[in-house]
Amino acid sequence: MDYSAYDTADFVCDDSFVAWVKEGRDGAHWEQVIKQYPDKQEQILQARAIILAAAQLPPFQLKAQDQQQMWDQIRSQMDTTEAAPVKKSRFIYWYWAAAAVCIMAGAALWWMRPEKETAVVYTRLLKEAKLDGNKRIEEINEESTVRTVRLPDGSSVVLEPGARISYPVCATNNCKREVYLSGAAFFEVSRNTQQPFIVYANEMVINVLGTSFHVKAYDKDSLVQVYVKTGKIALSVQPLGSMVISNVSANQQAILQRNTLVVSVQLSEQHHIELQAPEATTYSFVFNDAPVDSVMSTIENAYGVHIAYDKVLLADCRLTASLTDEPLYEKIRLICRALEADCIIKGNDITLSAKGCHRY
Numbered sequence: 001m002d003y004s005a006y007d008t009a010d011f012v013c014d015d016s017f018v019a020w021v022k023e024g025r026d027g028a029h030w031e032q033v034i035k036q037y038p039d040k041q042e043q044i045l046q047a048r049a050i051i052l053a054a055a056q057l058p059p060f061q062l063k064a065q066d067q068q069q070m071w072d073q074i075r076s077q078m079d080t081t082e083a084a085p086v087k088k089s090r091f092i093y094w095y096w097a098a099a100a101v102c103i104m105a106g107a108a109l110w111w112m113r114p115e116k117e118t119a120v121v122y123t124r125l126l127k128e129a130k131l132d133g134n135k136r137i138e139e140i141n142e143e144s145t146v147r148t149v150r151l152p153d154g155s156s157v158v159l160e161p162g163a164r165i166s167y168p169v170c171a172t173n174n175c176k177r178e179v180y181l182s183g184a185a186f187f188e189v190s191r192n193t194q195q196p197f198i199v200y201a202n203e204m205v206i207n208v209l210g211t212s213f214h215v216k217a218y219d220k221d222s223l224v225q226v227y228v229k230t231g232k233i234a235l236s237v238q239p240l241g242s243m244v245i246s247n248v249s250a251n252q253q254a255i256l257q258r259n260t261l262v263v264s265v266q267l268s269e270q271h272h273i274e275l276q277a278p279e280a281t282t283y284s285f286v287f288n289d290a291p292v293d294s295v296m297s298t299i300e301n302a303y304g305v306h307i308a309y310d311k312v313l314l315a316d317c318r319l320t321a322s323l324t325d326e327p328l329y330e331k332i333r334l335i336c337r338a339l340e341a342d343c344i345i346k347g348n349d350i351t352l353s354a355k356g357c358h359r360y
Contacts, residue, residue: 122182
């Protein structure tokens, strides 16, 4: 079908489009439409906002006061959409009137249908994930402090209390770098230009090569938030497929309104995500002739790990290094190389065996 002439009202009145927004049906078809018609992003987002606004009305009460409530919902959703960092065109009033008529005409039918899960959340994502014959591991932080998880590709994830992630493992250690997140976590991603790293956090899809960022994505929250510490990420949203909505650079944060799929990006010199941020997001890992004990304490406090080493033997050792962009375990590897030490890593316990240093 040719969607080149579609405007917002056309999408709202399209039964297949409405079914996709409300129930996720015909997802492959609409993802292909998005790819084929990238210039329709604005109309698709606005049509979705209208449909979801109508869906928030009580069932079987489309009287005069309810029609006014519908218009209030639509205006509210469109006010939010207008705040998105995308150039918006002006729409003629009758477009919205036509859209509302289509919604009201089919409202009763939709509300008579059994409710299905429409929110894109962790459990639903896992059910729909393609394993490609590989196993998937789930890590859950059931403790009251942060917990660091090492991924097969060398990337590290600092999980806040209650957070969980799922990721694939395979015999060749060449699995897709795809992580599913519920809760809040800080990611430090190993750079690999041949295989991007993807985080699925509710409706937000985060695509990176090598960088560090913090994500807050709880199932019941109305927002998904991401703060980029270093590097750059590309954001897309579900169910809009792989269409990039925003690029977010270091010291910027992005906020996704889950009910409208609108993403706003703003500069943030400080970490403004409203939660107890993992310490790894705030510590500096630039060391200039620093005592080893100071370096180890910084890493332990930042990542919630325990590093065992002979403090007396390494008392004279000092390090000069910039380890800002490296994941935790790459930091440890580089430190061990500098100290000519052997390292053993078992979960959050790290043991260093070194000969010591002498200062003259």
